[in-house]
Amino acid sequence: MLYRKYRPHDFSQVVGQEHVVTTLKGALMTGRAGHAYLFSGPKGTGKTTIARIFAKALNCADFSKIFSKNLTISIPCNKCPACLAVNENRSLDLIEIDAASNRGIEDIRNLKESALVAAPGGGYKIFIIDEVHMLTKDAFNALLKILEEPPAHVVFILATTEAHKIPPTVLSRVQKFDFKRLNPGQVFKKLNRVADKEKIRISAEGLRAIALSCDGALRDAEVALSKIQAATPPGRAVSVDEVNEILGLIPSNYFRDFFSFLANGDKPAAIGLIHEVYNAGIDPEHFTKNFIEYLRKLLLGKVSPAVLAASGEEIDAPPPVNVAGQQLVRMLNIFSFAKTEIKTSPVPQLPLELAVMELIPE
Ligand SMILES: Nc1ncnc2c1ncn2[C@@H]1O[C@H](COP(=O)(O)OP(=O)(O)OP(=O)(O)O)[C@@H](O)[C@H]1O
Numbered sequence: 001m002l003y004r005k006y007r008p009h010d011f012s013q014v015v016g017q018e019h020v021v022t023t024l025k026g027a028l029m030t031g032r033a034g035h036a037y038l039f040s041g042p043k044g045t046g047k048t049t050i051a052r053i054f055a056k057a058l059n060c061a062d063f064s065k066i067f068s069k070n071l072t073i074s075i076p077c078n079k080c081p082a083c084l085a086v087n088e089n090r091s092l093d094l095i096e097i098d099a100a101s102n103r104g105i106e107d108i109r110n111l112k113e114s115a116l117v118a119a120p121g122g123g124y125k126i127f128i129i130d131e132v133h134m135l136t137k138d139a140f141n142a143l144l145k146i147l148e149e150p151p152a153h154v155v156f157i158l159a160t161t162e163a164h165k166i167p168p169t170v171l172s173r174v175q176k177f178d179f180k181r182l183n184p185g186q187v188f189k190k191l192n193r194v195a196d197k198e199k200i201r202i203s204a205e206g207l208r209a210i211a212l213s214c215d216g217a218l219r220d221a222e223v224a225l226s227k228i229q230a231a232t233p234p235g236r237a238v239s240v241d242e243v244n245e246i247l248g249l250i251p252s253n254y255f256r257d258f259f260s261f262l263a264n265g266d267k268p269a270a271i272g273l274i275h276e277v278y279n280a281g282i283d284p285e286h287f288t289k290n291f292i293e294y295l296r297k298l299l300l301g302k303v304s305p306a307v308l309a310a311s312g313e314e315i316d317a318p319p320p321v322n323v324a325g326q327q328l329v330r331m332l333n334i335f336s337f338a339k340t341e342i343k344t345s346p347v348p349q350l351p352l353e354l355a356v357m358e359l360i361p362e
């Protein structure tokens with residue numbers, strides 16, 4: 001899988017999450033690492049990756065000395081015995097626990113015993129607890145006890161996609177970092193690099209389609225690229241149509257066309273497009289959700305182009321017609337309503353057809 005092969009090994013390879021990287025590097029430079037961190041945020045955005053990089057860096061070198069001498073080295077170095085041990089999964093200083101399958105009080109008691117023993121390498125002993133929100137109440141209480149008086153050589157890195165499930169008592173003992181969804185521009189860049197290295201000849205438009213579809217999760221984008229790689233002969237150029245076909249994505253020109261028909265009051269064409277989409281095997285609810293996202297971007301582009309640009313969510317296939325903001329709001333309301341109706345409608349296209357009728361009067 002490409003996402004394993006291209007998992008970053010040092011901070012310079014991490015995409016985005018600048019606020020996290022800067023703070024962690026700062027802690028390494030000043031030699032002042034905290035005892036407990038919480039990495040929270042959406043899936044596939046670098047939590048486990050950065051936890052491993054930071055854990056490795058803690059036992060790699062004394063970066064405070066290196067920085068004072070103005071030497072440049074990658075953080076961590078990935079060459080010293082401590083780094084190699086982590087990279088080869090045989091480090092005794094780094095303990096990774098999946099709280100989804102080790103969620104009980106016994107598991108945390110074992111962890112505590114291990115935490116009390118010094119790190120074999122003489123440096124830090126680091127515990128990464130993934131999916132930490134899965135711990136039972138008792139297990140959380142036991143963990144809290146350790147966090148209240150952590151042994152000097154121990155660092156905890158907790159990771160979760162569901163920070164709201166972490167008890168406030170635990171939250172108050174950790175330094176919390178909120179990971180962000182990566183924007184399509186950032187995803188595109190990394191995909192481009194991976195495709196290059198792997199000699200996957202996918203068009204820029206194809207990569208853009210993947211970057212826009214992954215909802216900010218870089219892992220999902222890399223999994224999608226793996227699918228393309230597996231489904232196409234090596235070395236042959238891959239078009240955006242093939243990408244859409246293989247990944248089951250809706251071609252973006254459908255949204256542009258649909259919008260144009262609505263804006264021009266072309267009822268037959270709009271209804272025709274709904275049927276074309278349906279016959280192409282596209283789920284009407286999926287189509288509606290994506291069309292709402294398209295409308296939202298058009299509206300955002302009108303109201304606050306700066307916000308749209310900063311989010312990196314450029315409008316794919318901008319429409320040739322211009323429509324007033326009020327009309328966009330109306331479309332958004334009508335299609336949002338249609339989307340909720342689709343689930344229970346006896347004919348799945350009907351709510352979309354009704355939306356068209358409502359928007360374009362006789
Ligand atoms: N910020 C990033 N920079 C570079 N690559 C990334 C980044 N985030 C994710 N990836 C890619 O996605 C893969 C998975 O990332 P990672 O395991 O760190 O995600 P996660 O946030 O821990 O997700 P989950 O919540 O599902 O555990 C990595 O191996 C890497 O290839």
Ligand SMILES: [Mg+2]
Nearest residue numbers: 047048130159
């Ligand atoms: Mg993870």
Ligand SMILES: [Zn+2]
Nearest residue numbers: 060077080083
């Ligand atoms: Zn090292």
